[in-house]
Amino acid sequence: MDTNNYNFNKRFDWPLTTILFIFFGVSLLAIASAQTSGQYVTNFVPRQILNYAIFAFIVAFVMYFDPDQYKKLAWPLYGFGLLLLIAVVAIPTSTGITVERNGAQSWFETPIGSIQPAEFMKTFFILATAYLISKHNERYQIKTIKSDFMLLGKIAATLIVPLSLIMLQPDLGSGLVFFAITAALVIVGGVTWKIILPLFGGAAVIGGSLLWMALYMQDFLEKAFGFQPYQFARIYSWLDPYSYATSDGYHLITSLNAIGSGEIFGKGFMAREVYVAENHTDFIFAVIGEEWGFVGASAVICLYFLLIYHLTKMTLLLKDPFCTYVCAGIIAMITFHVFENIGMTIQLLPITGIPLPFISYGGSSMMGNALAIGLVYSMKFHYRTYMFTTNDPDNE
């Protein structure tokens, strides 16, 4: 592999590195301030620095291999991910290998900390599905409705296994991420709009009517679909937290109070007033919104947008469809995390347990993201030579 300095500088994705460094800073500042609320006794800042170190290591490791290797590894990794998911559900907590938190059995207990296999599975799933789509498109160069349905069928089959395992834990948040990734890959994968529009439209209608029924026809939902009343409570506590000040509703109220009272310029570093539970992980955006105000919070959102923009721009330069699909999947994954996490803190979406990528404290989430970002680095690094050519050499 060519690693001479001039080439390395050209091939290494410096802008992405810069963006990640900014995230690193934002993360440390936010966590440092968040933990002063004293919910936990641990000092999370050094641990997050360690997480970033592991992050860098994983990125470097993933970057070392080129995308062709990942094509070969796509299915084995997918299988490995499934094994982990099966293990985390199947191994009882009494063995001490797995742990259950907040009613979900989603973690392995390891000497270096808790590991959540679903975080890795997201990336493995992207790899497998991207590979699947690129293979399919190569085989069916002339697309028909039939071939598109076949593709959808294959994607659905790939999705259903990890999704069911994750819902067994249960972990709704991660489950939704898989849907977001799948949706993006279906769009980018070239399925005809004639299928996509009715498919997505239908999903939107079903989702909308379920929501409407949850508000006005609970009895019907309970009888016809076996929904439990506590599941409606999540909807109510989202739409009207002040009347349903249960734990979720209360959580939302504190989050809204924190962010809202931040106003335009925020209250300044460590000048928080509102106690928001879990503000170093899932609710870290409440700290940012309160201390840095609208200006700071928007800047963070823009930073994410910049990241997405950078990834998109790079994706458009990639010639290999597999790489494009992988990038699209990663973009969808990050976007969904950001949108859901920030959205839930500002009452745009119901509360689900999803961390804010690169900022929330958490080892598994950082490692999962490292796999994804590592792939991006790898594509840029190994495909740089192809990027500006107009010809389309065969990569297989």
Added chain:
Amino acid sequence: MRKIMPNRQQNPKAKQRSSLTFRMNILFFSIFVLFSVLIFRLGYLQIVKGEDYVRELERTEEVRVNTSVPRGRIFDRYGRILVDNQPENAITYTKMQTTKSAEMLEIAEKLAHLIEQPTDKVTYRDKLDFWILRNQEDALAKVSQEEMTKFRNENEELETKEINQEFDRRIRERITDKELEQLTEFDLEVLAIYREMMTGYNLSPQIIKGESVTPEEFARVSEQLADLPGVNTTTDWKRVRQSPLAILGRTTVPSKGVPKSKLNFYLARDYSRNDRVGESYFEAQYEEILQGEKSVVKNITNKKGQVVETVTTFDGLPGKDLVTTLDVELQQKADEILERQLLDLKSKNGSELLDRAFLVAMSPKTGELLSVVGKKIEKDKETGKPYIVDYSYGTFTTAYEAGSTVKAATVLMGYNEGVIKPGTRMLDSPMRIGNITLNTLFNKHGSVILDDLTALERSSNVYMFKIAMGIGGRTYSPGMRFSLAPGTLQTIRNEYAQFGLGVPTGLDLPGETVGYQAEPDTDVKLLNLAIGQFDTYTTMQLAQYISTIANGGYRIQPRMLKEIRNPSKDGKYLGQVVEEVSPTILNKIENSEAEIAHVQEGLRRVYFGVNGSAKRQFETADYTGAGKTGTAEVVYYGPQRDKWKTNTINIVHVGYAPFENPEIAYAIIYPWATTIFNNNYLPHANLTARELVDSYFELKNKYAEEGLSTSKVEKSIIKHSDEKLDEDEEVETVNE
């Protein structure tokens, strides 16, 4: 977006490529829209609504604090004190939200040098707390860091609070009794003070030492106040009853606080747990008026939620004084009379069941209760010596057969149901119904023709039985069995209810009962209802019943509250009248004025007629009056269970005076007075009535004289003392 070339010969890969670019752009555009939504929403929250959220956080908190406003006093109708507040020195401590336990401990130690604090209230748990406070290092050493780290790692999901709780629990578990013994007497005293401090509410003065504080202690602490932040020497007050009358009720003491059974009721009304509240009878009935209003302070908090300033927004109001309808002097006389007669009765043969007596005197025109007396003989459990307790609440919480005293109601019922007319004459001779013979006490074997007046004067049973039979649609024929029309029982009870018999009187005290109304299994028992030997009535009901006849047919609510007044400054001069309670008429009986007047005449003859059943006691009276005696033959179901089902006699008396313009109506019951039936004449109820009315008029004269004299209390409320018992008495408020 890349422009798609209109070249139809594009190879599939190029086509795929351009489609991919287009789709990536779609994806990117969607993401742009989503992120815009986030920023818009954020802008709405932080810029448009930001101020609202800031205000939400800065919302200041208003706190009601217990500043121990004195409870309202209770007076009798002439302004004589019945329940007073006695001031007493107290050392208090006021905790702020920000006060730390170490600061409190320091103050407790200083105080322990200055005052003696009894240590008997200190609990084991208190001692553990205190030992940990005092020996923090030793306490921490009991549970090693490794142990807690291990525990934390095992239970990662636990929050700090829970982990600390577990830590604390383990320390407590490991403190040995020996270690607790290290606490010296002085330590325990500090602890006793400290625990009192801890029980207080923020901003509310908590009494550290009240009643038992000596003048020296008070002075010592007063001198040192500057060194004792939060401590104050102040005046607390204690509730003192100047009358033994039980129906005045009791209040709880601060250490007991509001009764547990009604905790939520009080907490919902801004009471705090250690408030004194009226626990029974009058104090409970008018709790809200007596309680007063606590002062309100507003805590101004900074953005971090710390109190920076406390502003008093409302100073609080002492509770209002209540003037009762009672005449304390008449009450005392009545007490003495009833007690004496009860003891005399008790000294007679056959009195083994007798243990109680009741008397209610009220103004028949206003319903104002003048005296409410109940006496009960109890035996000391150890020595077996009898003593008398106040059982005034028994006048409305216990009920007895009233015997012939109800006959005035029976006669009025007879008129109302059209069975008899005023003046109807009927034969009184023993009635044979099947194998049962019913007769009249004064005429057990003979035959006398009686009119209604004589029937009342001499207390004919047969006359009343015939009225009841008439209501049941039957006429008597000797020896014949009969059955009364269905509904007769209800008709009779409805008629009696018009007088208040068997229904709530509306008395303004909690816990009133209505008596026992059984289902008669034979018609003979139903006939007995008409002579007061079946249903039971309370003394209060009988007083209401006789008042209804005395005042011309108006059933009036008996009550103890006369006026609500602003707090008196010294307990001598009354404050301004806030509200004067007006009489409440519950219903008017259906009889005509003439019918009522006719019955009144019958009752007058009981006192002053040739054969009046109370003539012996009343013929010498220098006032007019009317009444009815009663002797009920009953079966004992009292507290002595082994004597149940013994036949016994209740002696009862109801009446009013003066006859023309009644000022006082009264009912007297001696339940289970004797078990001897052989014409053993027991005049005690009649004597009680006579002595009561005598006392009433004596006092009336005395008040009239004093009213003209210089009695400041008297003068301050009552202008025309000779009218003071009248319905429309004029009241003047003294200007202070």
